[in-house]
Amino acid sequence: MVTAADVVRAVPDPELRAVTIGDLGIVRAVDTDGSRVSVTITPTYSGCPAMDAIRADIASALREAGFSDISVNTVLSPAWSTDWITDAGRSKLAEAGIAPPGRTVSLTLTMRCPRCGSADTEELSRFGSTACKSLWRCRSCSEPFDAVKTL
Ligand SMILES: [Zn+2]
Structure with missing residues (x-):
């Protein structure tokens, strides 16, 4: 059984297709209550226009997985830092040049x-x-x- 958290973490980053948003460590929380999913993310860079794309990608991935009531919230504090990138994410970024x-x-x-x-x-x-x-x-x-x- 694939959880909502698995679905969210597997969403590719729209800027860096080689890594998922789980690899980047921007997924703060995924709370499920029946068919309701509430996702909290922290942007990698405050002015990043990709955040709208990420929100849309998360919603469509969850919808495909059978969740209907989806909300995606952005939390700016604490600010994302590169320390949050997982080791797997670091190797994928290096492989992508x-x-x-x-x-x-x-x-x-x-x-x-x-x-x-x-x-x-x-x-x-x-x-x-x-x-x-x-x-x-x-x-x-x-x-x-x-x-x-x-x-
Ligand atoms: Zn060189």
């Missing part, structure tokens, strides 16, 4: 190149291929790469 954010704030200031692993990188732009990613370049292999934007 997206620099997994470091565990601490100081590490996120220097993104490691997902191709050669060098920490000699620079941020080119706060805005990468999507609003939730920033664009970085590796000084060792000169390859540009996307990094998950952090607060």
Whole structure:
């Protein structure tokens, strides 16, 4: 029996298709009461337009699983941090060529190149291929790469 929590955690992130929102650790709570499901999520990045897509994806995944009365709430506090990304999520991000954010704030200031692993990188732009990613370049292999934007 698949629970509502399983369904919610398996929803792919609309920005980072390689990972689920469960991998990213943004699912705070999934409460079920009969056919009623109440989901609480915390956005990865406060201005992220993907949150509307995530809400819609959660609702349609739950509807497909047979739940009809669905509410998705957003909680901004405590703020999401990259520490909430699961180890599985980190390896999936690395495989997708997206620099997994470091565990601490100081590490996120220097993104490691997902191709050669060098920490000699620079941020080119706060805005990468999507609003939730920033664009970085590796000084060792000169390859540009996307990094998950952090607060
Ligand atoms: Zn490199």
